[in-house]
Amino acid sequence: MAAVITGFSRTAQRGGILKRGYSPDIFTFTSLINGLFMEGKISDAVGLLNKIIQLGGASAARRSREHEWKALCKDGKTNVASGLLNLMIQRGEEPDSFTYNTLLNGYCLENKIDDARELFAIMEAKGHKRDVVCYNVLINGYCKCQKLEEAMRLFKQMICEEYKPTIITLNTMLMGLFQVGKVEVARGLFSKMKVYEVTPDSTTCNILLDGFFKNNCLAQAMDLFYNLERSGFVLDIETYSCVLDGLCKAGKLDSATELFERSRKSLVPTTVTYNIMIHGFCKTGKMEGAYNLFMEMEEKEPRSEISPFIFELG
Structure with missing residues (x-):
């Protein structure tokens, strides 16, 4: 039924659906209203929502409205959503x-x-x-x-x-x-x-570490990282990847390599982690180290995505 309604929603035959005595469910109503929105017929869409309410489907109308409202705002159609808001207010809602x-x-x-x-x-x-x-x-x-x-x-x-x-x-x-x-x-x-x-959660820590590194506050970043380790804060691979990236970009490849080896004793490196280290090796001209890590990554995660420019840096 919903599939048929979707077809009707792109035509002028919507009105006959309710007149023929059908009892659409929430998915049917959503398809109808979506069709009206697609054609820019906002007033008609609001009218249909009000019709649902008159028929005793206030709950369905609310869910349908929320679904369409969210879709409009996510799809960059706030001008349409704004028009709908104004119509709602004009109707006393x-x-x-x-x-x-x-x-x-x-x-x-x-x-x-x-x-x-x-x-x-x-x-x-x-x-x-x-x-x-x-x-x-x-x-x-x-x-x-x-x-x-x-x-x-x-x-x-x-x-x-x-x-x-x-x-x-x-x-x-x-x-x-x-x-x-x-x-x-x-x-x-x-x-x-x-x-x-x-x-603070892990996201907070990652924001702080990334922020310190990007603002050239290497010492502050590492002090924070070591304090987190000593305090027993559970560090995930994303946190380690953030620190590795900061160290590599600061030219501290030896420190990054040491931390990388230490981290994978308890955590599994992701493709992002490998890419950071491979990039670091390439940036310093250590192509053998980069190649070895690449082969290791391929062995563990076949067809892994690697930044296409990485090996060009060598």
């Missing part, structure tokens, strides 16, 4: 947190940070309670656009409004700060994680 947050995230994905900020302000003006997810989305948007002053201002506003930052909030802020070279500010924020009652 009050958008929920999911609706606002999804559109907010869509704007940020498209780097429409001004539109995101405007929507954020609209939520406040309408008395809609903004949650931590909402703040996290907009903070991430500012960080992606490297507008760290705005991100920090929003972070402080979040704290003032007594919202407790999550690990996602802090990881996002740390990554953004390192991207614009604000190493000391990032260190200060990291030191306050206990104050915010947030426990």
Whole structure:
């Protein structure tokens, strides 16, 4: 049935489906509404959703709307989603947190940070309670656009409004700060994680290590790494790969090789790990070492993907 409806959704025969007495399920409704969206008939799509509600299918309508809303915002069609939001408001409907947050995230994905900020302000003006997810989305948007002053201002506003930052909030802020070279500010924020009652996770550690390396703070990166090892923090292969990459790019191939050998006593190197080390050997002209690692990788993971330019570096 759903397959037939999908065909109808691309034609002018949608109206007859309900008139003929069929009882579509959520998948059928989704196909119909998707067809209307594809043709840009937003008003008709909203009308169908309201029809579902009138027929007693409010739950199905909500799920269908959430599905289509998420798809629109992920597919770069926030202009369509925005039009749908306006129609909902005109019809007297009050958008929920999911609706606002999804559109907010869509704007940020498209780097429409001004539109995101405007929507954020609209939520406040309408008395809609903004949650931590909402703040996290907009903070991430500012960080992606490297507008760290705005991100920090929003972070402080979040704290003032007594919202407790999550690990996602802090990881996002740390990554953004390192991207614009604000190493000391990032260190200060990291030191306050206990104050915010947030426990660093492996992602936090990787962000810190990567940030230190990329900002030429080799000593700080290695101090952190050794402290993590001594504290008994469980380090995964991604963390080791991050450190290996930093060491190789800093020209510390011997240290990287020693760490690589030590790491694989308890962890299995990934293709990424091998590529980092192979690149490091090639960069220093040690082609035999690069070739040996390549053959080892091929033996363990046949047809592994290796960066095509690596051997050209030798």
